Amino acid sequence: MMSLIPGPDDLFLFHEGSLYQSYRLLGAHFIENEGKAGVRFAVWAPHALEIRVIGDFNNWNGSLHQMSKVSIWGVWSLFIPDVQEGEYYKYEIVNAQGITALKADPYAFYSELKPGTASRVCSLENYQWQDGAWFKQKETQSVYNRPLNIYEVHMGTWKKKQDGEYYTYRELADELIDYVVDMGYTHLELLPLAEHPYDRSWGYQATGYYSVTSRFGTPQDFMYFVDRCHLRGIGVIMDWVPGHFVKDEHGLRQFDGEPLYEYNDPSKAEKPQWGTLMFDFTKPEVSSFLISNALFWMDKFHIDGLRVDAVASLLSLNLGRPDGERITNEHGGDENPEAVEFLKRLNTTIFAHYPHALMMAEDSSNWPKVTTPVHDGGLGFNFKWNMGWMNDMLKYVEIDPYFRRGSHNLLTFSFMYTFNENFVLPLSHDEVVHGKKSLLNKMPGDYWQKFANLRLLLGYMIGHPGKKLLFMGSEFGQFDEWKDLEDLDWEMLDYDSHRSMKHYVRDLNHLYLKEQSLWELDHQPEGFSWIDADNSSQSITTFMRKSSDPDDFLIIICNFTPVVHEQYRIGVPLSGEYSEIFNSDMPAYGGSGQVNMGKLKIEMISWHDQPYSLKLTIPPLAVVVLKPVKTHRKASTTKKERG
Incomplete structure (x- = not known):
């Protein structure tokens, strides 16, 4: 049973960078305290002067629920009784200069439907999975010498209703899965489903890494979708974006008033190509956040693998930078050594937990041994886009x-x-959009x-x-390029x-x-x-x-x-x-x-x-x-x- 206050062992591992299920430590979790049901909130914000939880349960009055710091490295926690499933909340963070900002929970499991930006209290523990046979079958088969034919899909634009509304996860579980099975594909690859504020980012600029987007339904609805895929023999791969995040005010940017998830050095933090910020891989807590997130989608949603976006931009400090803004590492090179180590740790951890996972690098670089195991000197992916x-x-x-x-x-x-590598041949969304x-x-x-x-x-x-x-639409010869709305x-x-x-x-x-x-x-x-x-x-x-x-x-x-x-x-x-x-x-x-x-x-x-x-x-x-x-x-x- 989860304790009232985050335990010292978990806190130590989180700050060390090796708490790989940190979503159990941080975020909003239902617990009981002295016979009273409620929610324990916990957040990492080491530079904050004060943090208050605001939400439906206190009429958004933060004075009623002030958090306490439970670790010297900046984890804050608070138990609030009688909080109900689905209630909205945010963190009211006072920075060292006394300025207050409202932030969504980085570890929230569910988010308010756009254009709202609040987090929602949500349990992920009650879904009854039916896909045990799927996982037993995977244990008997090598991913390398089996057919792997992927249909890449953006769920918001594969098909819409006559009134322009989205199909829900449950509706897609019928129509999309039937189509994929009939067409002879083995796997679905879904463009990023982490919560994101802007439709035309396609999910690649996220604010809620632990929150499957509410555009198409609830987390339980998405569990149902994945479950149905597995029952029909279809694997599910999700695009995952560990390199950068969006700058929206309610998100991770300067989360506690200072650079936290991003690099302290603005020249290193900025990703000018996309107008985003790069994760700071030197901070152990960021490694705990990201590696836990990769595992989270497999632990809680039974995802079969991740297509890791923009690996070249992690490996290189200067991909997409104008010549006049180029930076170097401490040895004068272009490589980002801490990002390289992060990728190695990521893959080592994933395969320790899920030996049959698919870890696919979308990598345009000439980096050697991308699909060689870490113990043999590689990055540790098992597939690379060609x-x-x-x-x-x-x-x-x-x-x-x-x-x-x-x-x-x-x-x-x-x-x-x-x-030279274990390649996937991609004809993806990137090749049929933006005038291409x-x-x-x-x-x-x-x-x-x-x-x-x-x-x-x-x-x-x-x-x-x-x-x-193959990206959706190409299979029937869509004549126009992908229209992402x-x-x-x-x-x-x-x-x-x-x-x-x-x-x-x-x-x-x-x-x-x-x-x-x-x-x-x-x-x-x-x-x-x-x-x-x-x-x-x-x-x-x-x-x-x-x-x-x-x-x-x-x-x-x-x-x-x-x-x-x-x-x-x-x-x-x-x-x-x-x-x-x-x-x-x-x-x-x-x-x-x-x-x-x-x-x-x-x-x-x-x-x-x-x-x-x-x-x-x-x-x-x-x-x-x-x-x-x-x-x-x-x-x-x-x-x-x-x-």
Whole structure:
């Protein structure tokens, strides 16, 4: 049972930086004191002269409830009897200069609906979870050699009601989860759900790190959403933002009248790129706050993993800074050593508590060993977004197909480093907003070619080693870029091209789930080999994806021009027959129908450094997937021809 006053052991660990469930120490918690039910409030504010709790329960009159300092390092506490679930409150903090400010609780579990800024008293203890089987299943499976295909969603704009109101967590638990399951995704990734004041920040500038946003319902409603995801076999990843926070007056900025959660040095605290403040990783209490928060979403909401936002901005002191404002560390370098140590401690702690968690770094830097364990000299994440692949591919597909031959290296360069880290291939929200255009509208050519190019890009992504992520709307070819105040253009599904695009992505995703060679050896060189990487003149690549079974592999051919190639010869490793199991040019997908029917028989002609070869039709702007039907041992002698 929770004590009336925070215990000395917990206080010591909090101030040491290693109280990793500090949300049990601080914030508002229901307790009993001498038979009287009420709430214990506790807050860290070492520079405050006086702190009072104000709220519904005292008509917002702070003189009735003054807090007492219970640690010499600045934790304050107060028990107030008869406080009820859902009541609003704030801290009235008097700073050392006698100036009073009203602050929301940094550890609040629930917040007032925007534009209100108060915290709400809330218990998280009464939800009855039903997802035990989900967690038992995760214990038996490696995250590395299982399919991982992520649908990235902003809950406020995936779909809205006719009157413009948001769908609630419980309503989304029906409609969104059904959609994700039908489309063949394995995981949902949710843009930040921590409470935030401004819709167009998308959640990336938070004020309530422990408070799931009230825009869509209560914390228990969100628990229900996650529970339903798990019952349907869908994992849940949340964007998490440990690098910076918003400057709104009711939030963390100068919380007790002095820089507290941010660096004391303004030049280091300021994040000019976003107009935010950076967390001060030299303060042990900030580490306790942030690492506890990462665990909190897993402890209380059963989140399966975190996509850690803007890791490059943590590693570098100067990312986004103008040249005239650059700063250095004590050794004269660009690195932020305390942020590096924070990330290592974060990942070590998460995996100690949740060995099967997903910890994904959104990192655009060249920092080495991002997905190497900390004990082996790495940062300790288990996945990293492959920003290089994303940038190269989007640059390539925006080139007119007739000129792509001059940029063939953009297609193939990623294979030089694809096994250096455990990569996720992201086509995320950042690439379809702020004038960058939607994926479909990035594509060159006429209307038909735009859809064909998008089908090709997504097919190439499924074939490329690495886990997958696609932002909502791209699966049906949203023509406009993401409008972050409106829902997706679902009405486009009234048109054949968009409906066919959705059909294509659904079938592509289910192909991915079915074919072990597309994911089992994603992070091992043995899972991939080139057949032909060098056909720049025709902008065609041919490669294999392999599973641990030597007879189980796929051959993937991608044609990045609108030219049809008949009787196109490719090398194959085994004898027997092959069949076309997938073709993005099928009429059902909006294609021209250049498909390969029946069995494709090999010839005893070596080609592309393979002992056998076969001929097939290569459709325009399309991806073709072949699979062996019947294989035999490699022949000892073959007719030699040059490929």
